Amino acid sequence: MRNNAPSKHVRIVLADDHDLVRSGIKALLSMIEGVEVIAEARDGNELIALVDDLDPDIVMTDISMPGMDGIAAIAEIHARKPGTRMLVLSMYDTVDFVKRAVASGACGYLMKDAPPFELEQAVRSVMATGSYFSPAIAQRLLQPSEPTVDDELTNRQVEILKLIAQGRASKEIAYQLGLSPKTVDVHRARIMERLRLNDIASLTLYAVRKGLIKP
Structure with a gap:
C-alpha cells in the first residue's frame, strides 16, 4: 500500500459479523500508516455502543449483520453523532443498498472484493473530502433503479x-x-x-x- 501519511491519526471502529473477514480487513487497515482499528463489533448494537464510548473518526461497517443490521446502526449513529464518517464495506452492489446506506447517513460505499489499495483510497478520501464511492458503485448509481x-x-x-x-x-x-x-x-x-x-x-x-x- 502507498505510504502517504495522513494529516492526522485516523481511528476506526470496524463492524462485521464474520470474524475471519473482520480480521482480514483489520490487517489491511493496519498496513496504512497513521490508521488504527481501535475496536471491533459483530452487530449493530455492539457497534453503536462502541461509537458512543470511543468517538472514532470513521465507522467501517458491513450491512447484513444479526440483530440490528448495518443500515439501522448507521442511521442511529448518524442521529447521535452526525459528524462521524461512516463507510460501508459490503458484498451487495445494488443501487437499492447504496441509496439506503446514504439516506441513513453513510458517506461512502466500498465493495468487499475491491483491491486492497482501494481500502486505503477510501479511508483517505473519506477523511479528506467526506465521501468515497468505488468506481463500480458510482457507475451503478447512474443507472435507473427500482423502488427501494x-x-x-x-x-x-x-x-x-x-x-x-x-x-x-x-x-x-x-x-x-x-x-x-x-x-x-x-x-x-x-x-x-x-x-x-x-x-x-x-x-x-x-x-x-x-x-x-x-x-
Missing part, C-alpha cells in the same frame, strides 16, 4: 418483514416489538398488499433480494 424497500414500506413494516423472513411467528414478533399478535397480522397483510406478494416464501425472497436478511 423504504419507498415501498414503512420503517415498522420493514422491521416486521425482516422477522417474518427469519421464520418468526406472529406471537414471537409481537413479543419482541411490544405489539399484539393481531397488530402484527395486520402489518403482515398490509406488507403483502403493498408488495403484491401472496405468501411467506415470496416475502422471504423479497427480503433476501433487498438485503434485509442473508440468503
Whole structure:
C-alpha cells in the first residue's frame, strides 16, 4: 500500500459479523500508516455502543449483520453523532443498498472484493473530502433503479418483514416489538398488499433480494 501519511491519526471502529473477514480487513487497515482499528463489533448494537464510548473518526461497517443490521446502526449513529464518517464495506452492489446506506447517513460505499489499495483510497478520501464511492458503485448509481424497500414500506413494516423472513411467528414478533399478535397480522397483510406478494416464501425472497436478511 502507498505510504502517504495522513494529516492526522485516523481511528476506526470496524463492524462485521464474520470474524475471519473482520480480521482480514483489520490487517489491511493496519498496513496504512497513521490508521488504527481501535475496536471491533459483530452487530449493530455492539457497534453503536462502541461509537458512543470511543468517538472514532470513521465507522467501517458491513450491512447484513444479526440483530440490528448495518443500515439501522448507521442511521442511529448518524442521529447521535452526525459528524462521524461512516463507510460501508459490503458484498451487495445494488443501487437499492447504496441509496439506503446514504439516506441513513453513510458517506461512502466500498465493495468487499475491491483491491486492497482501494481500502486505503477510501479511508483517505473519506477523511479528506467526506465521501468515497468505488468506481463500480458510482457507475451503478447512474443507472435507473427500482423502488427501494423504504419507498415501498414503512420503517415498522420493514422491521416486521425482516422477522417474518427469519421464520418468526406472529406471537414471537409481537413479543419482541411490544405489539399484539393481531397488530402484527395486520402489518403482515398490509406488507403483502403493498408488495403484491401472496405468501411467506415470496416475502422471504423479497427480503433476501433487498438485503434485509442473508440468503
